[in-house]
Amino acid sequence: MKLIKFKFKNFPFGIFIATVASIFTIWLILNFLTPKIPIFGFHSIIDIENPSEKRLQGSPLPEIDYTKQDLSEFLDYLVRHNFWFLSTQDMYDYFIVKFKQIPPEHLGQKPIMITFDDSYKTFYTNLLPVLRDLENKYGKKVKVVLFINPGILAKGESKTAYNLTCRNLRKGFLKGFYDIQSHGHRHKKLTELNTDELIYEIAEAQVKLRRCTQDLDPNKTVASHIAYPYGASNKKVEEYVSKYYLSGYLYNSRMFKIGWLRSNYQIPRLSVNHSKSTQKLIQMAERALTIKN
Template sequence: MTYSKTHPVVKPPKSKNLPLSLAVSFIIILFLLIFQDNATVIPILGFHGVINNKNSVIQLEQGKMHYPQKDLEKFLEYLLINDYWFLSSHDLYEILSNQNHRHSDFFVKKKPIMISFDDGYRTVYTNLLPILKRLEKKYGKKIKVVLFINPGTLYKKGSVNSTNLSCQELREGLQQGFYDIQSHGLNHKNLTRLSNKNLIKELLESQNELRKCTHDLDPQQKVASHFAYPYGAYNERVQKYVSKYYLSGYLYNNKILNRNFLKNQYEIPRLSVSRQESVKTLIEKFDTTFDEKSIFDQKVNQEKIKTEE
């Protein structure tokens, strides 16, 4: 005879701690939402050159990275109207290192953003600078842009068909308060492929050349204090050497900066920009509440205010 035993089904006891853990999680999330300031998430956009129009295309693969002048002006005007705070590289460094508490007063009201341009194309002078001057005259606000420059490729007297800025053009934008000039290496080389000796040369000579160009305009030597990795290429060795000469390092990885998750100030993320992107697409990268119609409405309101004044 076979005996079969039936075992009672034992239900696991309900965890009395579950409601408590949910409550704690909710409080933590609520705390983060309430107490995080506007500078928790900071979009940093990486542009290159500025073309006159969409038909004015450089016949090279790199031409895809050059942004149309009209679209750029529309984008910058939207940021001005919406009271964005245009960060310099040193502003961001102070925010990340909490060295300057005066910025905390701005965080509640201001929305910080950084606009950067790599490689030192001359169109940053011929096509961008007029936009910055025009918008300052119209709105009474100055836009500061960060230029990551390769001084080894700057235009020099006697150069033929150079597409790069000259030292004098850099000085003009710096003196007028529109440019924040930082380093992008001496000759835009992939630093991960260089020997230690050549790596140091790229980093140190770039800094020396940029400071030599701007020495009388930059008594505090803020020029070439921060670095953007050419091609966004870096590794532990490169980062180690960059940290010897610079206060921070910028990537080009199409990610947005969140201060709560940034563990290393030599790995600051940037959003990449190509000419295929519309103004709407560009804004939606960092502003989820954006309504395209708002650009027109806000411009109309601005004009009404000016007329009434």
């Protein structure tokens, strides 16, 4: 112990600082050069030109909402610039476990994932029309990921309903626009539940989502992946989630870096709200790697 203490005391402070600076510089370079995939996390999509959406009148947008108009502009840019819209299974197959080779038709593209959390009716009333318009305009289909809470889906169609119905989900899924995945049964913070409650929340979500789409999804791609409500997870949550799902998504404003992932159950996502302009999202999207041979 005396020998270690003596060496530390006599270690030149300048060399210590230079070593730390060198390590930090190498880390910055590696971080900059590491190929990345932006995974954007949206919530409700609001049509600011629709007077029937009364909560917008005389009050600012809720923090997590994003406008239909800005989203349309953003997605239009991505389609025109030939981005590859990943599903959760694409991400898992090609960039996480990597047991499939990237198809030739995606060479030269930049991969990106567009996700939406919760069970808002606006995914059907505002988002789906944008996706249809883009397909009609460019002849290309934009697939988005919906992380859904089946326990709070509306039971029937209603003009006043705030949440989606199973029928709404089926329509978007049947047309190939929706990748439907789990967000827990009733959007409870998983880290605060006891074991029985945790198992019910993650298992029941999978059962109900697959029941909703069972005749449309013979391979059970629905509810194979999960996004943690509130972005809250820990080792216990990941342990139980891994028994039902192939991967888990956070909500932590971080970019997905290929080769840096600690676990299939800690996939980072970029948080999006109305304060982030379309141009800002485009700048973030352009940081994605370009697929090469």
